[in-house]
Amino acid sequence: MLRVGLLGAGRIGRIHGGNVASHAKAQLVSVADASLEASQVVAAATNATVGTIDGILADENIDAVLICTPTDMHADLIERAAQAGKAVFCEKPVDLAADRIRACLQVVEQAGTPLMIGFNRRFDPNFAALKRRLDEGEVGAIEIVTVISRDPAPPPVDYVKRSGGLFRDMMIHDLDMAAFLLGEAPVEVYAVGSALVDRAIGEAGDVDTAAVILKTASGKIAQISNSRRAAYGYDQRIEVHGSKGMIRAGNVHETTVEAATAAGFRADPVQNFFLERYAAAYRLELDAFVTAVTEGQAPNPSGEDGLRAQLLADAATESAQTGRPVRLG
Amino acid sequence: MLRVGLLGAGRIGRIHGGNVASHAKAQLVSVADASLEASQVVAAATNATVGTIDGILADENIDAVLICTPTDMHADLIERAAQAGKAVFCEKPVDLAADRIRACLQVVEQAGTPLMIGFNRRFDPNFAALKRRLDEGEVGAIEIVTVISRDPAPPPVDYVKRSGGLFRDMMIHDLDMAAFLLGEAPVEVYAVGSALVDRAIGEAGDVDTAAVILKTASGKIAQISNSRRAAYGYDQRIEVHGSKGMIRAGNVHETTVEAATAAGFRADPVQNFFLERYAAAYRLELDAFVTAVTEGQAPNPSGEDGLRAQLLADAATESAQTGRPVRLG
Amino acid sequence: MLRVGLLGAGRIGRIHGGNVASHAKAQLVSVADASLEASQVVAAATNATVGTIDGILADENIDAVLICTPTDMHADLIERAAQAGKAVFCEKPVDLAADRIRACLQVVEQAGTPLMIGFNRRFDPNFAALKRRLDEGEVGAIEIVTVISRDPAPPPVDYVKRSGGLFRDMMIHDLDMAAFLLGEAPVEVYAVGSALVDRAIGEAGDVDTAAVILKTASGKIAQISNSRRAAYGYDQRIEVHGSKGMIRAGNVHETTVEAATAAGFRADPVQNFFLERYAAAYRLELDAFVTAVTEGQAPNPSGEDGLRAQLLADAATESAQTGRPVRLG
């Protein structure tokens, strides 16, 4: 039974806390959050106690922590938890600055403790099945990976200003997925971005509509498009072309109901946003963390995966700003 | 080059006439219709001459006739054409009375001339592919055949009154298809019908909504449903279950366009009616006739197929009227 | 907080027990089963105690019971629980004999306690959305209801012998659904059945392949087809045609992944069986029971719904055996 402390009891912390509580091999021991009320809500729902960050990190009965705090606390907490000997699951990103990530990963390496980064989409049953079948060679050698990812509606501009920008905040998931699926490091990134959805996002120096091309050394290609708006729900699709064919994973509609009238055939919008669409992914992600830690395996996605995605997001940001492709080391 | 005369230049005659004219191995020689204007239109479009029924039947340069006249002329014309040594293609049905069909088929048999009945749906590329794959055993031994067939809108009540009723006029196509796919003669027919679409159809003694169950001696089952109304187009679907799985052929939408908005995903209505949906089927049907006649093979569907479908339609009519299943010889 | 006792801790009891335990307004207090081990497993997973049927029925701290025992105990337990003042949720059917159901419902009525019958499919989110939209008039006046329901594989013949036959054991769900959707009582039932899947089922006097037509007084029609075999998973589909169009709810595939190779486009099989396909339905069903009981509303589906479905199943059984349609009171 893995004894787990939860650092951060906001929207995503509640999800992970609940998944720990209902996991057969894990137990949520304590919850800490800057808001006492938030930690009380999670604690009550999961039979955990309300604690503090310091207390949880110092508690020898706690084996692992889930870091779900604001991004600017991630790297520090990872380091402290690693030094306290805890296994760490941390929501993406480790940090908005690549150098800070590198330093953090070094601390973790020295501590020799497990670290897993929350790229939840890899655990979506649809995408995971796609990846498994790619690895089994069902469509042969990979040629083009296409990722379409659109949020249902733009976040508040205040959020945008602190987010590091669309490429680091939103597309980082797609960059991780593209690199994960390509199976080979991208060596060149070209990005374009526009503020077509909300003028205020553009005035804040960010974009809300973007497209990226990645290229690997052997010539494999990935295409990603992002938008902060999709009237029909949270659009999350992957399509991979290989030498023997194509494989794709589509959206999940709210129901399977379809109506046909004089206006044509109408199916439901797709599931509205990540809490709904990725509910199973969050459960399976937590399970992968618990399994890796309890069985002594290296967790995946690793800190290095977090760094790679951040470097790709940095490169995309630079490319969109300069208008030039950016080469990666 | 098969030299063809067309008897009847209405809606369906124009289709067949055009298909003869553009066939590489057939030539439309002459067109006859009670309406001079109708025959002139078809003749002009196909480089044929305007003729008369008597003239066409007497013309030794004409090898084959297509009978597209009103139903009550079919049996007589088949007999006269057969006796004149012509190969005959006749639109369904041979006649509304089974005994008249039997007599007619005997005349044809004595004449020894080829006769093909226009069950066009067997030639629809989708249904034909389904049948071929059934025969190849893709889904194993057949267990249940389901046919859904709905017209976009009810015909005028005047038409209904002369039609022989829904089972003989409309469902006859589905009864032929079900028997064709079952690969075994139905021995029992149970039918229910209602006038839910147009009260006047009910007042005229007919139904506009119906369902039928067929059962074969070995226990195979077919289900058919019909309606004279479908707001979303001409609904034509077949689904067959067998010991190894299921195979189905769906509708054809007007285009492949799909739009997604806050209201969901919207695809086009299906193709509106038979001239559009079965355009390819009519071409392939005519080609099958030309091929069979020129190569000396027995045409399919045969006169016997026409009789079988009529007997099934008669049985369904009786069942719906009496409320009891009807057993077939 | 509704305090609940669970009678029967087999496959379906475990599902309901778990759903009670994770319900915010209900608590699983005690579990009874003929197998001590089975009750211990459920009790351990839900923080409930292991009890006995007598103990649970006598326990004044228990508000409601869930009856998940073998069918032949249902009616007795319903009566005893009602007389003990418990709210009752009982898996279908109340009993295999309609008279026994009638007597049981009278006892419940005299006791004045709530009774809900487990027709779980009404709570499937897809079918529930379809029903809601039907009620809102999206496709106008209902004309034809079509239900396709196929199990992935036949049960053991021993089970078949005790089951009451396909119509009472399997199709009862579809008969309830058809009547529920028609919104009007069927007055005539015609059924055919064959043993095409497993000869031993036929030798046991049952069928494994069946089709039914229902007709209401106003002429609405329902079609149902059942099979004990579907190679591609648990096939559960509903399609309803009305005056303004069609609405249907389809199967749920294992994933959204689709691969395209030279062999064509391949999608996953559908979810394999009821525990997977109806997981959400069971949760929502239990929630409806808890809500109805705690808010003092009459639960739905009611005991009368259970009786109606049984009468339809009896009629279908008789029709298949006699070859004649059966009229209902």
Add this chain to the structure above:
Amino acid sequence: MLRVGLLGAGRIGRIHGGNVASHAKAQLVSVADASLEASQVVAAATNATVGTIDGILADENIDAVLICTPTDMHADLIERAAQAGKAVFCEKPVDLAADRIRACLQVVEQAGTPLMIGFNRRFDPNFAALKRRLDEGEVGAIEIVTVISRDPAPPPVDYVKRSGGLFRDMMIHDLDMAAFLLGEAPVEVYAVGSALVDRAIGEAGDVDTAAVILKTASGKIAQISNSRRAAYGYDQRIEVHGSKGMIRAGNVHETTVEAATAAGFRADPVQNFFLERYAAAYRLELDAFVTAVTEGQAPNPSGEDGLRAQLLADAATESAQTGRPVRLG
């Protein structure tokens, strides 16, 4: 009746010749080809005479010519035909060199004769419906256009060597479509390409797998991906995102048949190549030419459209070769 001469009786010339012959308002008068046999075949099938290029251009009874010769003859023939007062339909491209196109268009402008360029895909009923609905504002202001275009199999290397490269030979269609749908001139083009399908294509200096991003002055984005290989047929898809939603036009499968077995649900491959997939597009394209010329309207796509697509293809070629985005005037 528009009297038409056909210059070039190869694969595409035969298509256009047949479409002229069956057009109600056009007549194929004469056919010229370097191969006498090729022109005889087309002439025989269409009741046209075999002629010569010089003869057709000099024939005052011919109103219009269709130029379906090898690419390197296009510009010269356009000029000669324009100077001879003929309306001209020319297959894409006008020429592989933009300057040559500019000079040619000037000659046409001076001649004052109509010129239409054969971007057939604009006339595909699916894509045309998508464009119409975009123009009607169904998905609001356009944000991202995505075009996926994959040939079933690579052409011979000898063809590749003369083709001008993938961007000019294959992607030019998609570049035209993207610009057409964006409704605004792209100002920046970035392209990557690889030889992943056939090493010999790479050795010939070309690519067989490519992706492009276009950006317009107002920030609209188009993504295109191309491959010379698609195991499942000729992949031709368009998806457009706008402020109110998304609209897409999909592939056309060979039939609507779908089979479900233990391996899942299998649909047909998509139609194999352009002659099949774009058969309707070629008919509608020819009709648009005949209509424009006979009604005195300017044909569309125009010579300017041909130039624009060529400039985009040149820019994409340069970008893929230099690794830098290319800005357009």
